[in-house]
Amino acid sequence: MTELDDLLLPLDDGPLAPAPVKESGWKLLIVDDDEDVHAATRFALAGVRILGQPLTLAHAHSSDAALALLDADRDFALILLDVVMESEDAGLALVGQIRSRLGMTETRIILRTGQPGYAPELAVFNDFDINDYRTKAELTRTRLITTLTAALRSYRQLREIADSRRGLELIVRAAGELMGQKGVLAFGEGMLGQLKALLAHPFDGFFCVPGEGGEQAAPRLLCACGRFADKAHTAHGIADDGGALALVARTFASGRTLFSGRRGALYLRNSVQAAVVYFELAADAPALAEGQRRLVEVFAANLSACFGKVRLVEEVLSSAHVDGLTQLANRTRFILDLDALAAVCEPNSVVALLDIEHFADINDGLGHDVGNALLQAIAQRLRQELGSKSRLARIGADVFGLIGSEELINPENLFRIFATPFAVSEHSLPVSASIGLSRVLEGGLSGISLLKRASIALGRAKSSLHLHHEYFIAEMEDSPRRRLEIIRQLREDFDAGKLALWYQPQVALDSGEIVGIETLARWPQADGEGFVHPPSVFIPLAEYSGLIVDIGEWVVVEACAAFARLRELGLAPRHIAVNVSMPQFRSPHFSTLISETLARHALPAGALELEITESVAMDEPKIVANTLRALKRAGARIAIDDFGTGYSSLNHLRELPIDCLKIDRSFIDEIGADTSGGEAMQEAKGTTRGGMFAETIIALGRKLGIATVAEGVETAAQAEFVRAQGGTIGQGYFFARPMPFAALVDWLAARRAD
Known part of the structure; x- marks a missing residue:
């Protein structure tokens, strides 16, 4: 006797053949290592229909065989699974694979076991979504069918929910895609395609609007598919439709979506007109279930809102080239106009950009409403004066573009237009403008190129203190092109390690001792003869391009390595100095770089001096003071470079933890120069205006108890003057020129020998 003696019905010894199934139904997988169980299950379910559908059984005798079968076919509604097969947990392990790896979350699983005392933990049911657990002994035929019925009903509900979710996701996606259509025809074609995806079946159908006689007349097909495809775009609709026109007419009359068997008519309406999407499924396709019909109704309602926006989209597209505030052409339209102008190269044509000066002050002082009204007033006056013979546009917040003949578009005429103040609200606003102009002298240019030329001229005009207008000339384009070429070359040479550091000694004026060295970045030529560009050229460009942060970090690291050597x-003197740019100084990692570099080379505190300009020191004084204190804690000295050329507040200066003031070389240059009208006067005063500035800075340093370094000392008279006034350190060609490291070593060694 086996465990199956009490299960289901007594079995004959001969094997049972499965009952043939002629129609598709519920697919069940039986997984058990006992062939008798498979045979008994086939016998018990032979000819059984559950929820109106027949059963199709598949069999596997191990978890590995079941997994291989499911890898090939995952379309199973239910799995009857033995818990204990080749191992005690083989069934549970297979459940984990089914749910996790195979992703079969909707398939129902019923566990069966022939060991009454074995039952999985409750957590297993929750974790793996197990539908039921039964011992084989308790599964009589009636109980088996009852259990399967409950599980398959659950499966059907899950599938309906999943199908609805997928349908809703498709509806949302379809709405997004159809919202971007540019007209009713494109919308209709997209609607038919999206409906086919939703129904998952091919169909014949069309998208139509009422004919000339209104909704009661035969519809006019705008687009169609299937058997209606050749009737699309016909003015009189279709004559013989086999019932399609009747359903469409009822839909227009009722104002709602209707179904009839395998046919459907979706009702859409916007503020102007209605439309209907008609479809009919093939004769061998199943009729739409209730859930599918509800999805189609949701689809129609959602897409009706999109249909309502089609006209709005058309209006938006028609206004894509118009500035909403001034109703002039916008930047996009202006560039297209420039393209057309460049293509024909109209003689005597001019492109102009007109920038309203101090417009931000008007916005800030009088409010944006007044600012907007002013822009509208300017646009209106430009129309009145130039509109009929010129093309006008607003291409920026306060920038207008003009295209026309030079007889009209010229500085004198444009300034005349702005000579009279603009009446805006309760204000009479005088307005001035900067104008950049470019003559169209050659063909083959693009609209963007013409705009660029006028923009370059406008930039020159805005920087001019007198003219407020500039015509483009070819040389203007060379300057930015050259600047970009230098930046490109600088980046390449820096990455290739071709930049170098040179060093200039700093000398104590009273003793001649070498007390410091300033590090200077140089860009030598490949042959070592001369430089590619001087620092006055490439350092500002490095700051402009953002490369200065990387260069600055390299200078700090290399300078500290050189000082350690x-x-x-x-x-080694007392310290080595490096210049620090604004971007470096603002970097949150700068103080960490300093402390780590000093530690790496075992340099004492004060060995590295950081030179910051006066403008950096005075930018947000509280933040600067905190940053300088952090750098001091990291072990650096602080010097203010080019002192006297900025706008320092002595009160703020007193709060900064600085060690040195560097007198700008412009003040040193004037020492000994005749700036007061004659040598006799100079000798009588013993100084000059430049000397007085240097003397003042030296006195300030002495009062603050900090050192002063005179930069650019080139003569003995300058050195003596600074020393006589109490200056402590000099730097310049009088003492030594900047030199590479090897030359510096020789120079220092020679000084030490003397």
Whole structure:
């Protein structure tokens, strides 16, 4: 006797053949290592229909065989699974694979076991969504069918929910895609395609609107598919439709979506007109279930809102080239006009950009409403004066573009237009403008190129203190092109390690001792003869391009390495100085770089001096003071470079933890120069205006208890003057020119020998 003696019905010894199934129904997978169980299950379910559908059984005798079968076919509604097969947990392990790896979340699973004392933990049911658990002994035929019925009903509900979810996702996606259509015809074609995806069946159908006689007349097909495809775009609709026109007419009359068997008519309406999407499925396709019909109704309602926006989209597209505030052409339209102008190269044509000066002040002082009204008033006056013979546009917040003949578009005429103040609200606003102009002298240019030329001229005009207008000339284009070429070359040479550091000593004026060295970045030529560009050219461009941060970090690291080498040679002065740019100084990682670099080379505190300009020091003084204190804690000295050329507040200066003031070389240059009218006067005063500035800075340093360094000392008289006034350190060609590291070592060694 086996465990199956009490299961289902007594079995004959011969094998049972499965009952043939002629129609598709519920697919069940039986997984068990006992062939008797498979045979008993086939016998019990032979000819059974559950929820109106027959059963199709598949069999596997191990978890591995079941997994291989499911890898090939996952379309199973239910799995009857033995818990204990080749191992005690083989069935549970297979459940994990089914749910996790195969992703079969809707398939129902019923566990069966021949060991009454074995039952999975409750957590297993929750974790793997197990539908039921039964011992084989308790599954009589009636109980088996009852259990399967409950599980398959659950499966059907899950499938309906999943189908609805997928349908809703498709509806949302369809709405997004159809919203972007540019007209009713394109919308209709898209609607037919999206409906075919929703129904998952091919169909014959069309998208139609009422004919000339209104909704009661035969519809006019705008687009169609299937058997109606050759009737699309016909003015009189279709004559013989086999019932299609009747359903469409009822839909227009009722104002709602209707169904009839395998046919449907979706009703759409916007503020102007109605439309109907008609479809009919093939004769062998199943009729729409209730859930599918509800989805189609949701689809129609959702897409009706999109249909309502089609006209709005058309209006938006028609206004894509118009500035909403001034109703002039916008930048996009202006560039298209420039393209047309460049193509024909109209003689005597001019492109102009007109920038309203101090417009931001009007917005800030009088409000944006007044600012907008002013722009509208300017646009109106330009129309009155130039509109009929010129093309006008608003291409920026306060920038207008003009195209026309030079007889009209010229500085004198444009300034005349702005000579009279603009009456805006309760204000009479005088308005001035900067104008950049470019003559169209050659063909083959693009609209963007013409706009660029006028923009370059406008930039020159805005920087002019007198003219407020500029015509483009070819040389203007060379300057930015050259600047970009230098930046490109600088980046390549820096990445290739071709930049170099040179060093200039700083000398104590009272003793002649070498007290410091300033590090200077150089860009040498490949042959070592001369430089590609001087620092006055490439350093500002490095700041402009953002490369200065990387260059600055490299200078700090290399300078500290060089100073450590000098210490090893016994030639090191008290400190080595590097210049710090604004972007470096603002970097949150800068103080960390300083402390780590000093530690890496075992340099003492004060060995590295950071030179920041006066403008950096005075930018947001509280933040600057905190940053400088952090750098001091990291072990750096602080010097203010080019002192006297900025706008320092002495009160703020007193709050900064600085060690040194560097007197700008422009003040040193004037020492000994005749700036007061004659040598006799100079000798009588013993100084000059430049000398007085230097003397003042030296006195300020002495009062603050900090050192002063005179930059650009080139003569003995300048050195003596600075020393006599109490200056402590000099730097310049009088003492030594900047030199590469090897030359610096030789120079320091020679000084040490003397």
